Amino acid sequence: MSTEPAISARQLRKSYGDRLVLDGIDLSVPQGTVFSLLGPNGAGKTTAVKILSTLVAADAGELRVAGHDLAVDAQAVRARIGVTGQFSAVDGLITGEENMLLMADLHHLPKREGRRVAAELLARFGLTDAAKKPASTYSGGMKRRLDIAMTLVGDPRIIFLDEPTTGLDPRARHTMWQIIRDLVTGGVTVFLTTQYLEEADELADRIAVLHEGRIVAEGSTEELKRLIPGGHIRLRFTDPAAYRSAAGALTEAVRNDELLALQLPSDGSQRELRSVLDQLDAEGIEADELTVHTPDLDDVFFALTDSSHQTDRTTEALR
Amino acid sequence: MSTLSLAVRDSSTMLRRNLLHARRYPSMTLNLLLTPVMLLLLFVYVFGGAMSGGTGRSAYVAFLLPGILLMTIGSTTIGTAVSVSTDMTEGIVARFRTMAIHRGSVLFGHVVGSVLQCLMSVVLVGAVGVAIGFRSHDASVLEWLAAFGLVALFALALTWIAIGMGMASPNPEGASNSAMPLILLPLISSAFVPLHSMPGWFQPIARYQPFTPGIETLRGLLLGSEIGDNWWIALAWCAALTVLGHRWAKAQYDRDPR
Numbered sequence: 001m002s003t004e005p006a007i008s009a010r011q012l013r014k015s016y017g018d019r020l021v022l023d024g025i026d027l028s029v030p031q032g033t034v035f036s037l038l039g040p041n042g043a044g045k046t047t048a049v050k051i052l053s054t055l056v057a058a059d060a061g062e063l064r065v066a067g068h069d070l071a072v073d074a075q076a077v078r079a080r081i082g083v084t085g086q087f088s089a090v091d092g093l094i095t096g097e098e099n100m101l102l103m104a105d106l107h108h109l110p111k112r113e114g115r116r117v118a119a120e121l122l123a124r125f126g127l128t129d130a131a132k133k134p135a136s137t138y139s140g141g142m143k144r145r146l147d148i149a150m151t152l153v154g155d156p157r158i159i160f161l162d163e164p165t166t167g168l169d170p171r172a173r174h175t176m177w178q179i180i181r182d183l184v185t186g187g188v189t190v191f192l193t194t195q196y197l198e199e200a201d202e203l204a205d206r207i208a209v210l211h212e213g214r215i216v217a218e219g220s221t222e223e224l225k226r227l228i229p230g231g232h233i234r235l236r237f238t239d240p241a242a243y244r245s246a247a248g249a250l251t252e253a254v255r256n257d258e259l260l261a262l263q264l265p266s267d268g269s270q271r272e273l274r275s276v277l278d279q280l281d282a283e284g285i286e287a288d289e290l291t292v293h294t295p296d297l298d299d300v301f302f303a304l305t306d307s308s309h310q311t312d313r314t315t316e317a318l319r
Numbered sequence: 320m321s322t323l324s325l326a327v328r329d330s331s332t333m334l335r336r337n338l339l340h341a342r343r344y345p346s347m348t349l350n351l352l353l354t355p356v357m358l359l360l361l362f363v364y365v366f367g368g369a370m371s372g373g374t375g376r377s378a379y380v381a382f383l384l385p386g387i388l389l390m391t392i393g394s395t396t397i398g399t400a401v402s403v404s405t406d407m408t409e410g411i412v413a414r415f416r417t418m419a420i421h422r423g424s425v426l427f428g429h430v431v432g433s434v435l436q437c438l439m440s441v442v443l444v445g446a447v448g449v450a451i452g453f454r455s456h457d458a459s460v461l462e463w464l465a466a467f468g469l470v471a472l473f474a475l476a477l478t479w480i481a482i483g484m485g486m487a488s489p490n491p492e493g494a495s496n497s498a499m500p501l502i503l504l505p506l507i508s509s510a511f512v513p514l515h516s517m518p519g520w521f522q523p524i525a526r527y528q529p530f531t532p533g534i535e536t537l538r539g540l541l542l543g544s545e546i547g548d549n550w551w552i553a554l555a556w557c558a559a560l561t562v563l564g565h566r567w568a569k570a571q572y573d574r575d576p577r
Contacts, residue, residue, distance in 0.1 A: 053417045056575045079419035089410030093340050105332040106420050108325075134343075150414070 004067055006031045006158050006189035007052060012061035014047055021047045023213035024061075029206075031157075034180070034190040036204035038197065040305055043210045045193035046086060049162045052191065053083040066158055082156030086163045088143040089150070092136030096127050096146050099135055103153035121149040125179070141172030148179060158189045165199060177202055197298050211305045224300045233276055235262045236289040249283045250276065266292070322421075329421040333428025340402065341436055348436060351398050354502060355391040355444055359383065362511060363451060370512065377452045384448040385537035386510020389530055391444045392437045392474045393501035396481035399433040403485030404494035413576060426572060430478055437474035455541040466540040472557040473533055477501055479564025486571040505530045529556040 007029040014022040021044045029035040037045050050056040052065055054074040063070040066080035083089075090099050100122060104114030122128050125145040130138060135146060144164065151159060161180070165173040180203055184190060194200055200207045201221050208218040217224055235250075236259065237243035243260040247253060253262040266272045273292065280287065341348055362370060367379050406412050406425070415425055445453075458466070481498055488494035507521075508530035514522055525531055532552035539546030 050576075055413055055416055075419050078417055081417065083414065083417040085410050085413055089414035091336070091411050092409065093343060094336070098339065102332065102336055105335075106329060106415070106418055108328065154418075 003031075004064075005029055006033075006066060007035070007191055008062075008064045009052065010062040012048070012051065012063060013059045014044075014051060014056070015059060021213055022051075022058075025210070025213070025215050027208055027215065027218070029189060029191060031189050032184070032187050033205040034184055034192060034203050036200040036207045037191070037193045037210050038195070038200045038207055038301065039193075039210035040195060043305075044213045045195075045210055046162055048210070049083070049085075049160050049191070049193055053081060053160045054078055055083075079154075080157055082151035082154065082159045084144075084147050084151045084159070084161050084164060086166065088147045090135045090138075090143055090146050093134065095132050096122065096135050096138070097131040099146060099150055100153060103150045107154040109153075117153055121152055125149045139172075141168050141175065144168060144172070144176065145179070148176075152183075156188070158191070159183060160191045162193050163195065164192065165194070165196065173199075197301050209301065209304050216304045217300070227300055227304075231266055231292065231294040233264045233266045233273065234289075234291045234293060235264075235276075235280075235287040236260060237262075238288045242285050242287075245283055246280060246285045246287065249279055249285065326421040326424065329424035330427040330431075333424045334431050335428075337402070337428045337432030338435070341432065347398055348395070348440065351394045352391065352440055352444060354394050355387050356447055358390070359387045359444070359447065360451070377454075380448065380452045381454070381456075381542055382538070383511065384445070384453045385541065386505055386508060386530070386534045387448065388441050388444060388470065388537065389473060389533050390502060390505040390510060391440050392470070392477055393505060393530075395437045395440045396433060396474070396477045396501055397495060397498040398436070399429060399478055400481040400485035400488070400494040400498040401491045403429055403482050404488045404491045407486055408490055416576075426482065426568060429482055430475070433478040433481070434471065434474045437478070438471060441470055441474075456543045458541050458543070462540045466537055469533065469536060469540070469553065469557075472554070472561075476529075476557040476560035476564065479561050479568060481564075483564045483567035483571065486568055504528055505534075509534055527552070529553075529560065532556060 005028045007027070009025060009027050011024045011026065012022055013020075013024050025044075025048065027035070027037075037048060039045050047056070051058045052063065052070070054065075054070060054077055058070070065077045068076040068080075070077055090096075091102065094102070097118060100118035101114055104118055107114075109117060119128075122131050125148065127142065127146060127149065130142060135143065138146060148161075148164070164180070165176050168176060177199070180190060180192070190203075192200075192203060204221070206218065206220055207224060208215045209224070210216070217227060219227075235246065235253075237246065238260065240260060243257075243262075246262060247255050250262060250264060253264045255262060264276060266276075362383055363376060363380055367376050370379055406429075412425060416422075455463075481501065484497045485494045488497055507525055508528060509525060510530065514525055514531070517525055532549040533556070535544075535549040536546055536553045538544045539549070
């Protein structure tokens with residue numbers, strides 16, 4: 001087994017007309033790992049997947065997938081990858097089983113083997129009962145499972161999943177996560193895009209945050225969380241007088257006069273919390289609301305992508 | 320696997336898929352047959368007396384059927400435009416593009432599937448025509464074969480144009496609208512009334528549009544009327560529309576999707 005990355009990109013660029021979508025991104029995904037491209041809508045995630053999965057040509061960049069240069073031998077790459085796009089790529093007019101057999105035929109499997117693989121995958125994704133029904137009658141979660149099952153017919157070693165859980169209910173989302181974990185256990189490399197931080201946190205070995213066509217941060221979940229300042233304690237008051245005296249007592253706090261809220265940096269430890277409470281008690285001030293906030297990927301995401309979002313979010317949390 | 324056998328195998332897989340669609344949803348195909356069959360019955364039984372000018376109903380059925388058959392092809396290929404557009408707007412073609420399959424097989428499946436459907440439809444509508452009294456005037460086997468060949472070439476030509484229209488349309492509804500000329504053109508051809516009954520300024524338009532030469536050639540082959548230069552104009556139209564439609568469809572298919 002070679003140690004070449006399953007997917008690598010150097011200075012990948014793409015624009016549509018005069019709109020620059022990907023502005024020179026670099027990434028490298030080791031074999032058998034889950035890589036997540038995280039970003040808001042319109043960040044360029046789908047374009048990156050379309051390019052790396054041979055659907056769209058890049059304007060520039062050195063791209064290698066499964067050991068082949070995309071610009072030289074796209075067909076060899078296609079033989080080794082599986083793609084599940086954002087919109088279900090199933091044929092709604094025919095049944096789930098017929099969709100699977102269509103894939104088996106296109107992978108040139110012998111008839112008997114095609115039937116076996118189709119039946120196995122339908123069973124694995126809980127679609128055996130619905131196998132004879134037209135795919136257009138499936139629920140969103142079932143369509144997505146059929147989509148992935150179709151992708152797996154050719155036993156691809158690298159799988160691209162473009163927002164695989166967008167629009168799914170929580171149960172279907174957890175089912176999908178389990179499917180992805182099982183794939184990785186089988187040694188498959190997964191390239192996942194998502195706008196859900198929780199999803200990247202759950203599944204990915206490495207995460208890259210894509211914002212306006214650039215990768216603004218990359219690392220493991222832990223590494224990304226270390227990128228931004230730690231958590232804080234938030235105090236909110238209804239009485240302006242209490243707010244003013246608290247602000248006077250806690251000099252290190254960041255004030256929000258409009259919301260009558262104070263924000264103090266904190267690691268969330270008991271000792272720090274107690275010292276804040278002691279200071280307030282000593283002044284005879286009572287806060288109406290106290291929340292302890294520990295950093296999560298959301299903070300990283302908002303800190304890295306858009307500063308205006310952070311204000312919105314803080315406002316929302318304080319309401 | 321060699322490139323050729325790969326192409327053949329993938330193309331036949333795609334053809335099977337398209338025929339499966341047609342078999343699973345016969346209502347779509349039958350709906351499209353409704354227009355030509357209704358026009359046939361309407362013109363024969365309701366307007367027939369006025370249209371035939373006293374030559375009798377069976378003479379008018381004979382006059383009318385060749386045009387109705389070519390109209391049937393136009394109508395069937397509207398379904399092709401819609402199904403191509405459906406394919407392109409749903410994710411399935413994107414999936415095909417990321418697989419190691421013969422690239423042209425997707426279009427090939429549509430083309431052959433559509434031509435076969437056209438031939439089936441023509442046979443069905445032809446059977447209705449025979450049932451209400453159409454008889455050929457002693458056409459030889461060779462003339463029947465030539466008529467069948469012309470129908471097949473006409474189906475191929477309109478199929479490629481319809482595929483181009485399907486790909487150019489943003490959605491299936493748009494495809495259905497932009498393919499409307501394929502059944503409207505026969506209305507301004509010699510399908511229903513003879514050319515000499517039309518206003519003089521309009522006759523050249525009706526005379527040289529794609530349907531009229533085809534209709535006149537079919538009449539000649541099946542009814543023994545004068546064909547004249549219609550046969551080669553019809554073949555030229557078929558060739559031109561096929562090449563044009565093929566180029567148009569392929570250029571759109573090869574373009575990177577957004």
